[in-house]
Amino acid sequence: DAMVIQNPRYQVTQFGKPVTLSCSQTLNHNVMYWYQQKSSQAPKLLFHYYDKDFNNEADTPDNFQSRRPNTSFCFLDIRSPGLGDAAMYLCATSTGLAGGETQYFGPGTRLLVL
């Protein structure tokens, strides 16, 4: 089945220790998104790629970076995690062909910062 895969499902890191989260998709979608979701809050868009074009949200901290080496994979790098970065990180994809398309989400990676 076509799907969005995130690894790992759970990640524990230490304060200030860089961490990378991974997302892959078999949907062949043009757009890939990274969201941060804290407990009982709405998902917050961090950035997205349309093909290789990177689109950063204005309020996304510089501590968060992303890479998309090819259509299938996208990575979220947190350069110096703080306690406030503990959250669920969600990857999503959409076709991006006309706007208003459905975004399909992966299972998420739960990040814990010690």
Add this chain to the structure above:
Amino acid sequence: EDQVTQSPEALRLQEGESSSLNCSYTVSGLRGLFWYRQDPGKGPEFLFTLYSAGEEKEKERLKATLTKKESFLHITAPKPEDSATYLCAAGYGNNRLAFGKGNQVVVIP
């Protein structure tokens, strides 16, 4: 500022007790209204997309409707397995979604 508000925040239902969840939006240039189901510790699961006022979509015990300012998710005769958080999101601009905080639904057997 574009905004999506969902009410009630939390809802406890007896099994079989039908109810409705509300999503009001102030997004300009709406490009689709989306409903997702999210179980604890998991990613959102797509349920419905609505594009035009008056549009309705159904799936099992769920029915979504859309007006010019609101969307409703009707849950008919819910079962315990319908317990989840239901997220509403408004599509706008360049492939973006504005999410509400969700309706947390608990269905008691």
